[in-house]
Amino acid sequence: MPTLALKVDVDTLRGTLEGVPALLRLLDRHQLRATFLFSLGPDHTGRALKRVFRPGFLAKVRRTSVTSHYGLKTLLYGTLLPGPDIGRRAADPMRDAARSGHETGVHTWDHILWQDAVVRKSAEWTRRQLQLAVDRYGDIFGQPPQVHGAAGWQMNDAAYLLEQELGFTLASDGRGIHPFLPVVQGQALKVPQLPTTLPTLDELIGVDGLNADNVADHLLRLSTDGRDHVYTLHAELEGGQLASVFDRLLHGWKAAGLHCTTMRAYADTLNLSALPHHAVGLGSIPGRSGTLAVQGEVQ
Template structure:
């Protein structure tokens, strides 16, 4: 039975307070487990507006109705409004996910800071950001984090090495086709990467005639090819306006015989010691502006 791992990125305060509870209800309805990756520090979403000058970003904003998904208040955090501390304001929904039996992990400390700067930063800066997130996770859950999924699929070489040093045992930091062990500067690391293999809803909607009414059927066709997959969803989207789309996806995946589960459950089905070794690189994908971490060539 093919596996479809559900990876839920939670980027904002609103996504944590509103999207996470909505997704917990939906997953409970289908009796499924998923992996929730939390942003744990300040919500500075408004600072993302400076990306307007990046190729493709403005087009994405126009076709995906960012304001309706994130809300005007969220889009002012870090600019006209101070950025609220997500971990302090919204620890209860995070713990609710854990109590409901879902896997939890680290998405980032400051989503905008990591997404916009990590590629150009050094190891000391990267260590501080990861350590801040790991410490806050420990404060909330009473244990160190085991899973990491990079904000915006943005990484640098130091981040892969630090995941191993800081005790993470599983990661999903980039886009690719199958699980692998990352090779960084000639060194094979021990933290397996389970890359996102499917496009996200915000990459699909508004392209080639796809909309909220037909995108589920398109994604079902992509994901029912007999292979295992990792699907990344966002608490702000599938836990909000696009919840009906996610509901249809869950129904369709179950009807097609896919085993929808958490990242950890997917990893437990693999022989991690025999995973192929792949380089990691930066590149672009359809529907998303800028560059992001990609699974590279086999080494």
């Protein structure tokens, strides 16, 4: 039976307060568990507007109805409105996810800052950002995090090395085709990468005739190819206006015989020490602007 790991990226205050509870209710109805990765510091979503000159960004904004999914107030955080502290304002929904039996982990401290800056930042800067997130996670959950999934699928070499140093035992930081152990600066690391293997809803909707009415069927075709997959959903989308799409996906995956579960449960089906070693680098993904972390060649 193929496995489909459900990874939930939670980027914003609104996604944490509204999207997470909605997803918990939906997953409970299906009797399924997922991995929730939280943004734990300030919500500076409004600062993403500086990406306006990035190739493909405006096209993505137009076709994915960013304002309706995220809300005008969220799109002003960090610019005209101060960025609220997500971890302080929304710790209860985070704990509710854990209390409901879902896996939890670290997405980032400051989502926009990490996504827009980490590729060119120093090891010291990267350590501070990760340590802030690790410390806040400990404050909220009373234990250190085990899982990391990079904001915007953005990483640098230092971040991969720090995951191992800071005690993470599982990561899903980039895009790829199958689980692997990353090779960074000639060193094979011990923290396995379970990359996202399927496109996300915001990468698909508005392209090639896909919309909220037919995108679930398209994704079901992609994900029922007999292979294991990792699907990344967003609390702001599948926990909001695209909840019905996610509901159809869950029905379809179960009907197709896929085992939908957490990242950890998926990892437990693998011989992690025998995973292939792959380089990590930057590449492009259809439907997403800019470059992001991708699985590279076998080492």
